[in-house]
Amino acid sequence: MSLFIKNILILFTTILFAIILNNSNVFGMRKQGVAISGRFICGNTSALSNSTKVRIVDIDTGPDPDDTLDEKFVDATGAFKLNGYTRELTDIDPVLYVWTRCYSLEAPCHRKIKFLIPKKFIIGEEPKLNEWLDIGIINLQSTFEDEKRECIF
Numbered sequence: 145m146s147l148f149i150k151n152i153l154i155l156f157t158t159i160l161f162a163i164i165l166n167n168s169n170v171f172g173m174r175k176q177g178v179a180i181s182g183r184f185i186c187g188n189t190s191a192l193s194n195s196t197k198v199r200i201v202d203i204d205t206g207p208d209p210d211d212t213l214d215e216k217f218v219d220a221t222g223a224f225k226l227n228g229y230t231r232e233l234t235d236i237d238p239v240l241y242v243w244t245r246c247y248s249l250e251a252p253c254h255r256k257i258k259f260l261i262p263k264k265f266i267i268g269e270e271p272k273l274n275e276w277l278d279i280g281i282i283n284l285q286s287t288f289e290d291e292k293r294e295c296i297f
Contacts, residue, residue, distance in 0.1 A: 172233055174232065175231055176235070176266050176267070177236075178266060178277065179271035179275060180225075180240060181226070181277070181278050182278060182279035182280055183221065183223040183224070183281045184198075184224075184281075186244070190222035191218050191222040191246055196218045196284070197216070198216060198218060198241070198242050200212070200215070200238055200261070201213065201238070202230050202232065202236040202238055213226070213229060227271060235263060235266065239260055242256070242258075243257075244284050247285055252293065253295035255293060256293065
């Protein structure tokens with residue numbers, strides 16, 4: 145086989161491989177996401193907008209790192225709206241993380257609270273109004289199961 149033909153075959157194989165990798169649907173990767181809204185208060189006041197951060201994360205196992213789907217600070221009223229996506233072979237495992245200083249100003253770092261998001265709220269496209277998970281108003285003055293401390297900002 146001539147060198148020219150070998151080079152053409154290598155080039156063709158490389159291009160074909162790149163096309164397959166670029167088109168994730170070939171491997172069954174599905175676009176999956178979550179849209180969630182709510183409001184956090186701290187006792188009788190809104191959660192502080194400069195110290196209460198919310199983040200949707202897809203928890204992955206093995207060598208695949210967790211995927212941040214969306215993150216923001218709450219607004220001046222403690223409200224937030226998050227909407228994010230990723231592509232995965234299997235169903236995503238979404239959680240909502242909240243970092244707050246509510247009732248912990250003297251303690252080091254922020255309280256980190258984890259809320260599991262039910263699988264029925266996983267969507268594959270832009271969310272319609274009825275597909276948003278509205279968690280309502282949650283008072284961060286409470287303590288939560290598996291609450292931790294973390295210095296993130």
